[in-house]
Amino acid sequence: MLIKFxxxxxxxxxxIQYVFxxxxxxxxxxxxxxxxxxxxxxxxxxxxxxxxxxxxLFSYGLTVSAFLYNLIYRIGQLGDRMNLKSFxxxxxxxxxxxxxxxxxxxxxxxxxxxxxxxxxxxNGVSQSTEWSGLLAILNNWYxxxxxxxxxxYFSASPCVGNIIGDLYSGSLIxxxxxxxxxxxxxxxxxxxxxxxxxxxALQECPLPNEIEELCEHQESMSISLEPxxxxxxxxxSDSQEYSLPxxxxxxxxxxVQLSYFDAxxxxxxxxxxxxxxxxxxxxYILGFWLPEYLNRNNVPxxxxxxAMTDIGAAPGGIxxxxxxxxxxxxxxxxxxxxxxxxxxxxxxxxxxxxxxxGYLILVFIIGFLIGGTYNNIAALITVELxxxxxxxxxxxxxxxxxxxxxGYASAFSAINQLIVPLVKDALFLYCGLMSIIGGILLSxxxxxxxxxxxx
Numbered sequence: 001m002l003i004k005f006x007x008x009x010x011x012x013x014x015x016i017q018y019v020f021x022x023x024x025x026x027x028x029x030x031x032x033x034x035x036x037x038x039x040x041x042x043x044x045x046x047x048x049x050x051x052x053x054x055x056x057l058f059s060y061g062l063t064v065s066a067f068l069y070n071l072i073y074r075i076g077q078l079g080d081r082m083n084l085k086s087f088x089x090x091x092x093x094x095x096x097x098x099x100x101x102x103x104x105x106x107x108x109x110x111x112x113x114x115x116x117x118x119x120x121x122x123n124g125v126s127q128s129t130e131w132s133g134l135l136a137i138l139n140n141w142y143x144x145x146x147x148x149x150x151x152x153y154f155s156a157s158p159c160v161g162n163i164i165g166d167l168y169s170g171s172l173i174x175x176x177x178x179x180x181x182x183x184x185x186x187x188x189x190x191x192x193x194x195x196x197x198x199x200x201a202l203q204e205c206p207l208p209n210e211i212e213e214l215c216e217h218q219e220s221m222s223i224s225l226e227p228x229x230x231x232x233x234x235x236x237s238d239s240q241e242y243s244l245p246x247x248x249x250x251x252x253x254x255x256v257q258l259s260y261f262d263a264x265x266x267x268x269x270x271x272x273x274x275x276x277x278x279x280x281x282x283x284y285i286l287g288f289w290l291p292e293y294l295n296r297n298n299v300p301x302x303x304x305x306x307a308m309t310d311i312g313a314a315p316g317g318i319x320x321x322x323x324x325x326x327x328x329x330x331x332x333x334x335x336x337x338x339x340x341x342x343x344x345x346x347x348x349x350x351x352x353x354x355x356x357x358g359y360l361i362l363v364f365i366i367g368f369l370i371g372g373t374y375n376n377i378a379a380l381i382t383v384e385l386x387x388x389x390x391x392x393x394x395x396x397x398x399x400x401x402x403x404x405x406x407g408y409a410s411a412f413s414a415i416n417q418l419i420v421p422l423v424k425d426a427l428f429l430y431c432g433l434m435s436i437i438g439g440i441l442l443s444x445x446x447x448x449x450x451x452x453x454x455x
Contacts, residue, residue: 003210006203007141011150013202014134015157020191021092021130022161023168024099024123026287026310027187030169030303031106031180032116033291044113046292046421052113052120053288053417059124061410065403067132084137085204091129092195098123099188106181140205148380152321155379159314159371162287163307164190170303258397263404266397271441273405276377277412278438279338282431283374284413286366289420293427294359305359309367316372321380329453330380331445334373338439341369345428345435370435381405 032052035043044052098119105115135151142150168183264270286309294302320337324330344365348354354362381402416434423430 003206006206006210009201010141010203011138011154013198014137015154015160016194017088017092017198017202018130018134018154018157019161019164020187020194021095021127022158023165024095024187024191025127026162026165026306027168027183028099028102028120029288030166030173030291030306031184033289033295033302034173034180036292037295043111044116046424048113049292050417050419050421052117053284054414055117056120056124057284057410057414057417059121060128061124061407061414063125063128064132064410065407067128083204084133084140085198085202087129088133088137088202089195089199091126091133092191092198094126095123096188096192096195098126099184099191103181103184103188106179106184137202137204148325149321151379152318152325152376155317155321155375156314159310159317159367159375162310163314166303166307166310170301170307174301174303258400260400260404263397263401266401268445269401269405271444272377272381273408275438275441276381276405277409278434278441279370279374279377280409281413281416282370282434282438285416285420285427285431285434286371288417289424289427290363293424296424299356299359301356305356305363308360308363309371312364312367312369313371313375316368317375317379318372320372320376324376329449330376331442332449332453334376335439335442335446337369337373338435338442341366341373342432342435342439344369345432349426349428349432 032049036046036049102116102119105112135154138150138154139147165183165187168186172178172182172186173180258266264273290306290309291302294305299305316337320330320333323333344362348359348362348366351358420427420430
């Protein structure tokens with residue numbers, strides 16, 4: 001019972017940690033959208049806002065790719081020399097300090113665009129420790145097939161964080177008409193507070209005397225899941241046998257190192273990279289630019305509309321994960337979700353005088369379909385790829401490939417931040433185009449799943 005309680009506690013603390021980190025991002029998206037509007041409070045142009053967003057995403061993607069490679073390979077043994085909790089909290093405390101600095105500059109109206117550029121570059125580097133570090137901590141506590149569900153639930157944390165950030169902005173600026181720095185300070189202080197709690201409460205890995213209990217639980221889970229795994233094997237392809245994701249308690253087999261160039265030729269890697277790049281680009285375009293788009297079109301209650309993206313994405317990611325987990329068919333859900341979401345975005349683009357209720361409903365649907373698909377792929381990509389024959393029990397190769405895919409997707413979404421100011425009047429059409437391309441790239445998996453279903 002104690003180990004079960006500790007698992008729940010670790011998951012809860014890790015979830016809340018990432019929630020408040022992501023609340024900083026959505027708060028900045030709302031505030032920066034207002035800062036770029038023409039008028040007396042103008043800090044920079046929308047074009048320069050694109051440069052700032054590019055700088056953040058590029059620095060974030062570059063560093064998170066490097067950290068993911070290190071961590072996926074290094075988390076193979078408990079008691080690793082790297083202190084994961086320190087790794088996570090250093091980034092969190094740095095981010096909270098950066099946001100307090102942003103709040104300070106807004107408070108005293110320092111209208112120097114390069115200051116915000118530099119701070120967002122530092123912000124990208126500091127935030128990059130969170131996702132990879134927290135996933136590594138969860139990997140220390142959760143093993144086997146159960147890990148897929150846990151990662152599916154954890155994928156909702158960015159959405160919850162974005163909702164909280166939108167609530168901060170909507171209530172402090174939209175409702176109470178407080179200055180821009182108010183939600184920035186609030187998000188920075190919130191992140192600092194949860195980081196202080198985790199400094200003392202978060203346990204990065206089981207104690208030596210708890211490892212045996214985890215092994216016993218792992219064995220019982222494997223026995224209880226055997227009927228489900230047998231069904232999966234009957235429906236799976238001959239060329240890809242299913243195995244549980246590699247565990248901390250398995251002996252490492254011979255490791256084969258892949259170069260980044262060779263990694264592109266591993267089956268499904270290029271497809272995953274290009275598709276995930278398109279989906280991530282859509283998610284971050286909406287996250288960074290939807291407030292600016294709504295403000296420019298004089299739409300009221302911007303924060304509440306923006307929050308609907310994540311209110312939809314949180315249950316969307318979990319539902320897609322659960323259905324995929326029990327049916328072992330993910331592309332059948334993901335591809336139609338992307339294309340139906342595209343239809344909804346086209347409706348928004350061409351709808352004249354759309355009511356507030358209409359925006360809320362349609363943006364919620366977009367979040368559910370496209371945001372849910374993004375969260376699902378982002379959380380499970382390591383598990384999916386590690387089950388391929390070429391990568392089974394090979395953490396070096398898996399680390400190379402996952403860091404490659406995440407790095408490419410982050411770079412592609414960063415480049416799109418430079419393109420958006422040029423197509424900002426057709427924001428939803430551009431996002432729809434990216435979603436269509438992402439669905440087309442995933443269509444080989446869709447066809448493969450349909451064929452297996454018919455046999």
